Amino acid sequence: xxxxxxxTGRTGRLLYGRVRPNEDLVGAIEALCRDHAIASALVxxxxxxxxxxxxxxxxxxxxxxxGAAVETLTLAGEVRAGRAELSGTVSDAQGRVFGGRFVPGGxxxxxxxxxAIEEWIADPL
Numbered sequence: 001x002x003x004x005x006x007x008t009g010r011t012g013r014l015l016y017g018r019v020r021p022n023e024d025l026v027g028a029i030e031a032l033c034r035d036h037a038i039a040s041a042l043v044x045x046x047x048x049x050x051x052x053x054x055x056x057x058x059x060x061x062x063x064x065x066x067g068a069a070v071e072t073l074t075l076a077g078e079v080r081a082g083r084a085e086l087s088g089t090v091s092d093a094q095g096r097v098f099g100g101r102f103v104p105g106g107x108x109x110x111x112x113x114x115x116a117i118e119e120w121i122a123d124p125l
């Protein structure tokens with residue numbers, strides 16, 4: 001049996017942010033939360049492309065996806081204590097799809113990247 005923890009709480013503010021070219025996706029989401037005093041959040045949606053993507057598989061292997069533009073197909077995750085943990089899928093120019101955890105510092109935005117972040121307010125334990 002796997003250990004599990006159930007956390008109750010509620011959602012708070014909804015933040016729509018734009019990440020600019022050459023900014024790292026993970027770091028930019030952390031900065032958006034920090035700049036708006038959001039300690040915990042759910043990353044709900046996105047639209048944008050990267051100049052390259054660095055993903056980590058469940059086995060711990062890193063994948064580098066390069067191209068003129070790497071399209072982000074899905075993005076989900078959370079921010080806890082200022083640190084973002086994001087997973088998703090991307091596709092390269094040939095239409096191949098790759099998935100995993102976005103490695104901090106390895107996912108520079110191509111033109112712009114739009115993201116929806118929902119604040120999470122946990123109930124006291």
